[in-house]
Amino acid sequence: MRQMLSSGCTSGDDLQGEACSYAVSSVRYSPGHRHVLRYDSTHEDYRPIFAKCYKGEQGRRIFQVVTRVAEWFAANGDGLGCLKPAVYIPDDSVILYPLASGTPLHEFLPRGDRRTGRHLERVGQALSLLHQAPKTLTGKLESYSFDAEIAEVEEACDYMPALSPSMGATIQAVIDRARELYERLPQEAPALTHCDFKAEHAWVTPRRLTFIDFDSSRLSDPALDVGNFLADLTFWHDNRKHTGLSQTQERFLAGYASRAPSQRLERARPWEALELVRMAGRRVPLFSRDWAARTERLVSRAETLLNDLHEGRSETGKHPLPHTSSRNFINRGTKCVQQ
Incomplete structure (x- = not known):
């Protein structure tokens, strides 16, 4: 996860890009349940990234379902959709999301x-x-x-x-x-x-x-x-x-x-x-x-x-x-x- 964030990458593609650092803030802290963190880049061209942390395989299941739902909306909804996760990081049980527009x-x-x-x-x-x-x-x-x-x-x-x-x-x-x-x-x-x-x-x-x-x-x-x-x-x-x-x-x-x-x-x-x-x-x-x-x-x-x-x-x-x-x-x- 550190490597992905430091490269400015928010997709599952090759880790490329100019290295940068992030300021981290807590959006939600729920002991024993789920944490949501916001990463704001020091690089002006990078938008904020949100990290949701999970236990076990829960993150993988959610990533798969939400990705399929986003693709379903893209194929069937005219201007309707759901926020598609950028990538799932198995080693950290974390899903990275882009900033939602609107x-x-x-x-x-x-x-x-x-x-x-x-x-x-x-x-x-x-x-x-x-x-x-x-x-x-x-x-x-x-x-x-x-x-x-x-x-x-x-x-x-x-x-x-x-x-x-x-x-x-x-x-x-x-x-x-x-x-x-x-x-x-x-x-x-x-x-x-x-x-x-x-x-x-x-x-x-x-x-x-x-x-x-x-x-x-x-x-x-x-x-x-x-x-x-x-x-x-x-x-x-x-x-x-x-x-x-x-x-x-x-x-x-x-x-x-x-x-x-x-x-x-x-x-x-x-x-x-x-x-x-x-x-x-x-x-x-x-x-x-x-x-x-x-x-x-x-x-x-x-x-x-x-x-x-x-x-x-x-x-x-x-x-x-x-x-x-x-x-x-x-x-x-x-x-x-x-x-």
């Missing part, structure tokens, strides 16, 4: 203008394309189930009963209700899913949209990514007290839903509810003065989504809901977050 989508959300709406539709189109990727791209990816998601959410919120017994009980009730409803919904074959899909992982330029950070990608229900992204949009709007959440979610679904079965959108609701609960446990700072209020809003939103899903299925005799527009899908369960 602006993360979440920085556009406060604007709520037409351009932001177009970006959201493009994100929906790109996610739909990802979910259509053939299984040959997935290699040896692990499977990920709804029960596995529940286990992670419960771990994220395991401290909640000690801080607020009533909130802890409410969260457990939401988790149990989500499991009950999800098991009654029509299922489909697992697909390649991002599994950590949120606004900061979609980078936008005037002519291109790029997904990043596929480290959590697995074979799972594609409704997971839809639910996670809808929950993430809720979190950003609630965090900054912005209006227009329904319109924001509608624009995303307008890009995604045209090729998605209606049952998938229905299954996205329990995933969304779980992600909202996870956010309450992990993303709302405990030291925040409005911790209790924000936590209650997110959990209440999750409750409302599940209640509306149950009522909608009851109205149709517990059969899949008829195909609905993105507006009808979103307009359920918006009472707990400022619109």
Whole structure:
């Protein structure tokens, strides 16, 4: 790795180029898990390089999958893609990535203008394309189930009963209700899913949209990514007290839903509810003065989504809901977050 960086090489080709040094800074430090380092070259012609460090063979598997996904997007997506890794260094279990071009989508959300709406539709189109990727791209990816998601959410919120017994009980009730409803919904074959899909992982330029950070990608229900992204949009709007959440979610679904079965959108609701609960446990700072209020809003939103899903299925005799527009899908369960 030292040789590659000192040569200024960020591809798997011959190590050639004028020698240079790098200033190293930590982007993410997670003991026992994963580190992300940024290397800024002293040579003005070299752009920053990002190094992700892994354990064992995990880095190799991720490198292979993300490379295939990038090639899939290049062949099938018009201006849609994912950040292709430059090289995998087996001796160090490190993947090197180039700098992603553009602006993360979440920085556009406060604007709520037409351009932001177009970006959201493009994100929906790109996610739909990802979910259509053939299984040959997935290699040896692990499977990920709804029960596995529940286990992670419960771990994220395991401290909640000690801080607020009533909130802890409410969260457990939401988790149990989500499991009950999800098991009654029509299922489909697992697909390649991002599994950590949120606004900061979609980078936008005037002519291109790029997904990043596929480290959590697995074979799972594609409704997971839809639910996670809808929950993430809720979190950003609630965090900054912005209006227009329904319109924001509608624009995303307008890009995604045209090729998605209606049952998938229905299954996205329990995933969304779980992600909202996870956010309450992990993303709302405990030291925040409005911790209790924000936590209650997110959990209440999750409750409302599940209640509306149950009522909608009851109205149709517990059969899949008829195909609905993105507006009808979103307009359920918006009472707990400022619109």
